[in-house]
Each structure stands twice: as C-alpha cells, then as structure tokens.
Amino acid sequence: MKFEVLTIFPEVIECYLKHGVVGRALNKGIAEVKVYNLRDFTTDRHRKVDDYPYGGGAGMVMQIEPFYNALRHIKSDGIPRKVILLSPQGRRFSQRIAKEFYKEEKTLTLICGRYEGIDERIKAFVDEEISIGDYVLSGGELAALVIIDSVVRLIPGALGDELSAEEDSFMKGFLDYPHYTRPEEFEGMRVPDILLSGDHKKIALWRKKEALRNTLKNRPDLLKNLSAEDMKILKELCSEINK
Numbered sequence: 662m663k664f665e666v667l668t669i670f671p672e673v674i675e676c677y678l679k680h681g682v683v684g685r686a687l688n689k690g691i692a693e694v695k696v697y698n699l700r701d702f703t704t705d706r707h708r709k710v711d712d713y714p715y716g717g718g719a720g721m722v723m724q725i726e727p728f729y730n731a732l733r734h735i736k737s738d739g740i741p742r743k744v745i746l747l748s749p750q751g752r753r754f755s756q757r758i759a760k761e762f763y764k765e766e767k768t769l770t771l772i773c774g775r776y777e778g779i780d781e782r783i784k785a786f787v788d789e790e791i792s793i794g795d796y797v798l799s800g801g802e803l804a805a806l807v808i809i810d811s812v813v814r815l816i817p818g819a820l821g822d823e824l825s826a827e828e829d830s831f832m833k834g835f836l837d838y839p840h841y842t843r844p845e846e847f848e849g850m851r852v853p854d855i856l857l858s859g860d861h862k863k864i865a866l867w868r869k870k871e872a873l874r875n876t877l878k879n880r881p882d883l884l885k886n887l888s889a890e891d892m893k894i895l896k897e898l899c900s901e902i903n904k
C-alpha cells in the first residue's frame with residue numbers, strides 16, 4: 662500500500678512514521694509513504710503558499726499553484742491513485758472507509774490544507790473529500806495520519822503475528838472490551854477473577870459481554886445486525902442492568 666502526502670509541514674508527518682505499527686510496516690516494506698513539501702513546488706523566491714482571500718475577510722487562503730504543480734509532478738508516473746482532500750466538509754471517515762481504501766489498492770494521495778483552507782479550484786483535481794470528525798483542526802496533517810494509520814493496520818503482517826486487524830474491536834463492529842495487565846491489584850482495584858481463571862471459553866464470553874456493555878453505553882448506534890448469540894448476550898446484559 663502506497664501513500665503520498667502533500668503538506669507544508671513534512672516533519673509533522675515524517676515524525677509519526679518513525680514509530681509503532683506504521684514505522685515497522687514501513688521498515689518491513691509492506692507500506693510506503695512519500696511526503697512532499699508544497700514549498701518545493703512554488704516558483705517565487707519566498708516559496709509562498711498562501712495569499713489574501715478574494716472578497717476580503719480574515720485569514721489567508723492556500724494558493725492552488727503549489728498543489729497543482731505537486732500533483733502534476735506526482736501523476737507523471739501514470740500510476741492509478743485516489744486523490745483525497747482532508748477537510749471538515751468531507752465524507753466522515755470510518756473503519757468501513759479504511760477497509761474500502763485498502764481493498765481498492767490504489768495509491769492514496771492525501772492533500773493537507775492549512776490556514777483558512779485551499780483555493781476552491783483544488784476540487785477539480787480531487788477524487789474525494791474526507792473528514793475525520795466535526796471539528797476544525799489547524800490543518801489536514803492529523804487527518805492524513807489517521808487515514809494512514811488505520812489503513813496500514815489492515816495490511817497483512819503490519820500488526821505482527823500475535824495480533825490481527827480482525828481482532829480490532831471496530832472490525833467486529835463493537836467498541837472494545839476492558840484490558841488488564843499486572844499488577845493483579847492496584848489501589849484496591851482488582852483484576853476481574855474471570856481473567857485469572859484460565860478458562861478461555863468463559864473469558865471470551867466475558868469479553869464479548871463487556872464489549873456489548875461498552876457499546877450499549879457509549880455507542881448504541883453500533884448495535885445493529887447482531888447475531889443470535891450476541892443478541893442473547895445483550896438481552897442478559899439488559900436484564901442485569903434493569904434489576
């Protein structure tokens with residue numbers, strides 16, 4: 662899986678790529694991220710990337726030329742790619758969309774704006790606009806990293822042998838169950854006995870029930886298309902809660 666990021670802050674992206682799952686995936690060669698500094702695609706000696714808005718108003722707008730020059734340079738290899746603009750106006754990103762991007766197997770070219778945004782004419786060169794949530798960030802870089810991280814985790818081998826993307830809670834459509842590790846007791850709070858029992862079947866059932874409990878509490882909208890087994894557990898849970 663290949664990613665390309667267009668940004669005026671390449672260090673923000675490069676720093677994240679040195680660590681963790683994404684860092685290891687890049688070192689293994691199962692993913693590749695190329696970061697382009699938009700200022701390298703300017704033509705003036707001040708390497709200017711923004712200008713005052715037509716129509717007046719506060720703030721600055723990013724100029725179209727550096728993006729256009731960068732995209733023209735990148736696209737000259739003729740490889741199929743999906744050009745994504747990160748913005749609050751975009752389609753809301755989710756695990757489902759991460760899987761969609763992964764399965765398409767196209768290079769993802771991620772355009773990161775700053776300031777008040779990018780000249781609207783950028784839309785002529787964009788395939789899709791994606792938002793990671795209903796809030797305004799200082800730029801698209803964090804959103805680009807969210808997409809890179811969530812898609813890289815889906816690549817076989819990215820998570821190492823002991824883990825798999827299938828185990829990730831959102832892959833199963835629920836929130837996660839609680840996790841514990843040593844010590845067994847901390848500040849009077851004990852690890853649930855079931856997790857010390859060694860009974861893997863009961864532990865799996867407990868984890869499913871706690872995942873459903875968390876989902877019922879914080880994201881009831883995810884409780885749809887449940888299997889008969891999950892529905893049975895949920896009913897038990899509801900009767901416990903309503904006692």
Ligand SMILES: c1cc(-c2cnc[nH]2)ccn1
Nearest residue numbers: 747748792793798800804
């Ligand atoms: C994606 C991008 C953004 C954003 C880009 N520039 C300012 N905010 C916000 C949410 N999701």
